[in-house]
Each structure stands twice: as structure tokens, then as C-alpha cells.
Amino acid sequence: MSLANLKLPVKNKKGKRLGRGTGSGTGKTAGRGHKGAGQRAGKKTPYAGFRGGNLPLARVLPKRGFTPLKRKEYQIVNLSDIERKLKAGEKVNPEVLKKLNLIKDDKKLIKILAKTDGKFTKKLFFKANKFSAKAKELIEAAGGKIECLAR
Numbered sequence: 001m002s003l004a005n006l007k008l009p010v011k012n013k014k015g016k017r018l019g020r021g022t023g024s025g026t027g028k029t030a031g032r033g034h035k036g037a038g039q040r041a042g043k044k045t046p047y048a049g050f051r052g053g054n055l056p057l058a059r060v061l062p063k064r065g066f067t068p069l070k071r072k073e074y075q076i077v078n079l080s081d082i083e084r085k086l087k088a089g090e091k092v093n094p095e096v097l098k099k100l101n102l103i104k105d106d107k108k109l110i111k112i113l114a115k116t117d118g119k120f121t122k123k124l125f126f127k128a129n130k131f132s133a134k135a136k137e138l139i140e141a142a143g144g145k146i147e148c149l150a151r
Helices: 079-085 094-099 133-141
Strands: 074-078 109-113 125-128 145-148
Touching (some): 074 079, 109 125, 133 145
Parallel strands (some): 074 109, 125 145
């Protein structure tokens, strides 16, 4: 026997016997209290957010902001990270970025940003969904090419 073979013990505890006289501790109202929906058979509480007839919490809390339905979330990659991990003349596409652990998912949208030490010197060929204006400028100044993938 090892820790892997152990099983939880089976619980043989019987449930409370409700409504069996005043001496049992759960007689008369059977722990349901007096009057109201919780006391009646079939329905304990109306719904999950019910607060005993008070205004539900979802309606009490203020509503803030706006959530767009078709929000585009980009995985961000900085030029400094790419320059550190690749040699000149290589291609930069979603598969390569995934292999280098610069992005988590090669199926999601990718945006290249120009966060560098002020210079970008390697001639690379980029394929991504979006580029910042500064990143485009630095890549083209270094002799690289840009191709925007379909979104």
C-alpha cells in the first residue's frame, strides 16, 4: 500500500431527522423558520443572488465602463527581445516567436512594438498582424521587411 492507493473513507453519517417532535431539536418547523418562501415546500430561495427581498447586489453596485463585444487582444512582442534571440537575415513569424517563447499562442493576434535600447540593427523579415509606427521605422531603417498578416 502506498499514498497513491489510498482512498477517502466512506462517510456513513445519517442525515438529520426533521419534524419529529419538539424534543428532537428540529421539530415543528423542521429548521425552516416561520412563514415565507423558505418555509414552504418546493422552493427554498428564489435565485442565487436573492437577498431576502432587498435589492439584489448586481443592481446595487454601480455600472462602470464599456466592454466591446469584438475586442481584439494582441500578444505584444518587443524588438529588443527579437534582436536578442535571432540572427540577421532570419524570418520572424508566429511559429518562430512561439518557438522562442516570446508569445503563448501562435493562433492569436501579434503586435510588434519598438521597445528597444534606442537602436535596432538586424535585418529581419517580419510577419505579424500589427506593427507600431516606430517599430516599422526601425525595421525598415535596418533593412528589414514587413508583411502584415490577415486579422
